Amino acid sequence: PYDSFTPFVDLIKQAAHDPDVMAIKLTLYRVGSNSPIVQALLEAREAGKQVAVLVELKARFDEENNIVWARRLEAEGVHVVYGLVGLKTHAKVALIIRREQNRLRRYVHMSTGNYNASTARIYTDLGWLTSREDIADDVTELFNRLTGYAPKATYHKLLVAPEHLRPRMIAMIEREISHAIAGHPAHIVFKVNSLTDPSIIRKLYEASFAGVKIDIIARGICCLRPNLPQVSENIHVRSIVGRFLEHSRIYWFTNGGQTEVYVGSADMMNRNLSRRVETVFPIEDKELKGVVWDEILQIQLADNTRARVLQSDGTWVRLHPAEGESALDSQQWAMERSRLRAAWGEG
Structure with a gap:
């Protein structure tokens, strides 16, 4: 908004x-x-x-x-x-x-x-x-x-469900695994409403075990358990709950330095991947990739005001700024950024 x-x-x-x-x-x-x-x-x-x-x-x-x-x-x-x-x-x-x-x-x-x-x-x-x-x-x-x-x-x-989206997502996770094993940059960021699909979760566990850094921003249900030794210790899960309902879906793959970014309608749920027509599209423009990272993912991963962090036992812990740390509310930041763009006459 x-x-x-x-x-x-x-x-x-x-x-x-x-x-x-x-x-x-x-x-x-x-x-x-x-x-x-x-x-x-x-x-x-x-x-x-x-x-x-x-x-x-x-x-x-x-x-x-x-x-x-x-x-x-x-x-x-x-x-x-x-x-x-x-x-x-x-x-x-x-x-x-x-x-x-x-x-x-x-x-x-x-x-x-x-x-x-x-x-x-x-x-x-x-x-x-x-x-x-x-x-x-x-x-x-x-x-x-x-x-x-x-x-x-x-x-x-386009990545279109139900035919192509799940296998392509799994293939891109496997590619990050190969990069991690080869010592190349390997980082996955998913911003979703929910993460429940068993095949995707298993593959993310496999990626974590191989050394891939994984950040999940999940507003709703997340069936993945993070921070389990030898299983998901490289996976961190957070949820942003604020004034607005977080609804966008973003899939970010570092890909050894050749970053690929996808945005679309699909969550990583069995119903979305198997029983719905969904479209996920690539963001290939360098400037737009920068916007997705700088103004959305990076800010939400740094949020210390509206973020809840999922623990390995399934509980959520709300973050608060540490002593001496500046507060960052990602949604408030986005509103201020929008006001500044309007004042500067940007699109």
């Missing part, structure tokens, strides 16, 4: 009225009772654009809202789909197709959070807007799969 959700709403509104925009595709998980996004999609359809929306009817506590909006969208001629049989669609993705200089250009927005103006005020989330062709190719494949145009999809950049 440190940056306004309004620019994304404006993006969809402007696309709805831009004569060069040909199509808008979007996934909706928690729609909300008074959605400016849905209103913009309706206006796009009225303007004659192709509009395709995946509405997840099984979003817990939002089933009624989602059904109402789905019916309204269908009544106005929007192509509404409800996902793949047996899977809940939790991915947050938008695709805008625009005619520019005798060719089609695709704009992609991907997020860790729902396209919901209400929750955007109290959930901490990350969004990414890009026109990269490789990302747009993958997102086009995803929408073709979700809307029934293609039985299978091939992805080159």
